[in-house]
Amino acid sequence: MTTLSLPRRKTREISVGWVKIGSDHPIVVQSMTSTKTRNIKETLNQIRRLYEAGCEIVRVAVPTEEDAQALETIVKESPVPIIADIHFKASLALEAMDKGAHGIRINPGNIGDESLVREIVEHARLKNVAIRIGVNSGSLEKDLLEKYGRPTAEALAHSALRWSEKFEKWGFKNFKVSIKGSDVLTCVEANKIFASKTDIPLHIGITEAGFGESGVIKSSVGIGILLYLGIGDTLRVSLTGDPVEEIEVAYQILGSLGLRKRGVEIISCPTCGRIEVDLPKVVKEVKEKLKGVKKPLKVAIMGCVVNGPGEAKEADIGLACGKGRALLFRKGVVIKTVKEEEMVQTLLEEVFKEVRS
Numbered sequence: 001m002t003t004l005s006l007p008r009r010k011t012r013e014i015s016v017g018w019v020k021i022g023s024d025h026p027i028v029v030q031s032m033t034s035t036k037t038r039n040i041k042e043t044l045n046q047i048r049r050l051y052e053a054g055c056e057i058v059r060v061a062v063p064t065e066e067d068a069q070a071l072e073t074i075v076k077e078s079p080v081p082i083i084a085d086i087h088f089k090a091s092l093a094l095e096a097m098d099k100g101a102h103g104i105r106i107n108p109g110n111i112g113d114e115s116l117v118r119e120i121v122e123h124a125r126l127k128n129v130a131i132r133i134g135v136n137s138g139s140l141e142k143d144l145l146e147k148y149g150r151p152t153a154e155a156l157a158h159s160a161l162r163w164s165e166k167f168e169k170w171g172f173k174n175f176k177v178s179i180k181g182s183d184v185l186t187c188v189e190a191n192k193i194f195a196s197k198t199d200i201p202l203h204i205g206i207t208e209a210g211f212g213e214s215g216v217i218k219s220s221v222g223i224g225i226l227l228y229l230g231i232g233d234t235l236r237v238s239l240t241g242d243p244v245e246e247i248e249v250a251y252q253i254l255g256s257l258g259l260r261k262r263g264v265e266i267i268s269c270p271t272c273g274r275i276e277v278d279l280p281k282v283v284k285e286v287k288e289k290l291k292g293v294k295k296p297l298k299v300a301i302m303g304c305v306v307n308g309p310g311e312a313k314e315a316d317i318g319l320a321c322g323k324g325r326a327l328l329f330r331k332g333v334v335i336k337t338v339k340e341e342e343m344v345q346t347l348l349e350e351v352f353k354e355v356r357s
């Protein structure tokens, strides 16, 4: 069987602290804290939880001077590089860099006069700080809105290209770009246009994707399309709620496209009239118990003997259920037949053996 792999757009390499982005580096998973940054303890707690879940760069909001001051401690104690998210005030960007932020994210369109943006860029060069140029449909420059009538894909790409050219003209290269909108097609198209014209790394995501299932679906579709096109060097799944949940979704998107693996991938059948076991309950229990596993593993839990043995054989550990009993596979070989009441426990024991191996 041939294993397919997706091509990736060739980009230059940039660094946010010790994390490399672009070129052949793995696609980096990011998130953003939902705490008040000035509440250092809570912010660091959330950063550590994000890190434990697999987040590799964390962005924090810096709307006030107090938040900028808090960065000094946060950056020192964080296990991942920190990006300060700045809007409107160039002075906060300068302060965040002075307090040690590894990167800053600005939307140049809302910083004010171009000379202020240039001042930020000069300071970033001096401090060896990375910048993310953020372009959002909600804050496009006036002249582009007039030219295109509304925040079209072309208008968003135009804004991103224009700022990128300026940064380069000012001799600054350690930056990436994000072009985000809540409309999936506009967002995809804008990224496509930008990607076809430069080798600048792209941070991708669907902004304001929403809550729960609908947010997950919207993000997965948008990010999935871009990744399929080879676009995206770092990503964030934006969901309303605890940001830690974004990380698992991010790895599932990357894992389902074979771009990165982390944790257990559970393959289970949709069930049908042949089922003889409460499969949703079994899968839910197994999923819950394997939540903290970081080693990439494929676990199949199948409802009957039709597709069960086939899928179970392809997985690292597999269970093909039947009436009152199940076949347990390890690396494609049946290792035992287990009674229904023992199958979850036995499956988990085998998975943990594999985790330790």
Ligand code: SF4
Residues within 6 Å of the ligand: 269, 270, 271, 272, 273, 274, 275, 302, 303, 304, 305, 306, 307, 308
């Ligand atoms: S594995 Fe069996 S129970 Fe599950 S969907 Fe296929 S045929 Fe139905």
